Amino acid sequence: QVQLVQSGAEVKKPGSSVKVSCKASGGTFNNYVINWVRQAPGQGLEWMGRIIPVFGITNYAQKFQGRVTITADKSTSTAYMEMSSLRSEDTAMYYCAKDGMDVWGQGTTVTVSS
Amino acid sequence: SYELTQPLSVSLALGQTARITCGGNNIGDKNVHWYQQKPGQAPVLVIYTNNNRPSGIPERFSGSNSGDAATLTISRAQAGDEADYYCQVWDRTIVLFGGGTKLTVL
Numbered sequence: 001q002v003q004l005v006q007s008g009a010e011v012k013k014p015g016s017s018v019k020v021s022c023k024a025s026g027g028t029f030n031n032y033v034i035n036w037v038r039q040a041p042g043q044g045l046e047w048m049g050r051i052i053p054v055f056g057i058t059n060y061a062q063k064f065q066g067r068v069t070i071t072a073d074k075s076t077s078t079a080y081m082e083m084s085s086l087r088s089e090d091t092a093m094y095y096c097a098k099d100g101m102d103v104w105g106q107g108t109t110v111t112v113s114s
Numbered sequence: 115s116y117e118l119t120q121p122l123s124v125s126l127a128l129g130q131t132a133r134i135t136c137g138g139n140n141i142g143d144k145n146v147h148w149y150q151q152k153p154g155q156a157p158v159l160v161i162y163t164n165n166n167r168p169s170g171i172p173e174r175f176s177g178s179n180s181g182d183a184a185t186l187t188i189s190r191a192q193a194g195d196e197a198d199y200y201c202q203v204w205d206r207t208i209v210l211f212g213g214g215t216k217l218t219v220l
Contacts, residue, residue, distance in 0.1 A: 035209065037157075045149070045157065045200050047209035059207045095156055101147065101202070102168055104156040 002027035004034075004096050004105035011111045012086050019082040020108045022096030029077035030054040033099035036070060036081045040092040050099075051079060086112045116205040118212035125218040132188040134215045136201030139182060144203045146184040148177060151214075152197045160199075161186060191219050 007021040022034060036048040049060035053072035060068060064083075072079045079096060091112050096105040119137040126132050136146060146164050149157040159168050161177040164184065174189040188195055196219050201212040 037209075037211075044198075044214040045151075045202075045211040047211060050209070061208060097157075100159070100162065101149070101157075102159045102162070104158075107156055 002032075002098055002103050004098065004103055006094075006096060006105040006108045009109040009111070011113065014087055014112055014114055016086050017082060017084040018086060018110050019080055020094050020096075020110070022079045022081070022105050024077045024079070024098075029072075029074060034070075034072065034079040035097045035099070035101065036068075036079075037095045037097055038092045039095070040089070043092075048081065048094075053079065083110075086110075088112050116203070116210060118201055118203065118210055120199075120201060120212040120215045122213075123216045123218065125220060126191055127220050128193065129190055132186075132191050132195070132217055132219075134186045134188075134199050134201075134217065136184040136186070136212050137182055138184075138203065141182055141184050141203065142180045144179075144205075146177065146179045147202045148186045149200045149202065150195075150197045151200065157200065188217070191217075193219050195219055 003025050005023050010018050012018050033052050035050040038046050048064050049070050051058045051070045051072050058070050069082045093107045095107045148161040150160045151157040160171050160175050164179040165177045176187045178185050198214045198216050200214045
């Protein structure tokens with residue numbers, strides 16, 4: 001059974017960047033698509049983008065285009081989501097999810113505060 | 115851009131049937147997926163491709179999709195079904211979520 005394990009909580013200053021990792025185990029990483037979804041406190045789910053690791057192809061929600069970069073390291077079966085120019089509104093839980101969204105990571109809390 | 119509309123909340127008594135709608139223009143032409151999220155937990159897929167249950171999801175959960183609305187139906191609602199529920203579709207290469215519905219079982 002595939003499992004996704006994310007990196008730990010982050011606290012960042014406004015204007016800085018954050019990079020969250022999502023490590024897959026129990027399956028063949030090259031066969032997956034990895035999605036990134038965020039959830040601000042008390043709010044709904046918001047899709048950010050995805051990567052097809054075997055091809056390196058990415059798609060982004062328009063809202064995050066240019067500020068978010070999703071990458072993958074096939075050698076370590078790890079996907080990454082990097083967000084730049086952080087602001088307080090980016091404070092949220094960030095999740096990775098496998099294609100089909102039947103498997104999710106445990107989430108990573110990112111807090112942006114001065 | 116395509117939008118999904120869900121009621122903010124649905125309340126029902128224990129044992130009744132809950133129906134949570136997800137509205138969208140000709141949503142019947144799309145595949146709809148549903149997620150359950152309990153406080154402090156990651157979402158869980160409960161229905162995929164309109165009316166299919168993943169392994170481990172009770173038969174009490176079912177889905178339908180036609181016209182301008184998809185519906186998640188939860189039969190014989192239990193206290194443990196209290197959660198937020200989100201519908202989701204693909205719009206070309208983009209994933210869209212509904213705003214979410216809070217289900218309260220009284």
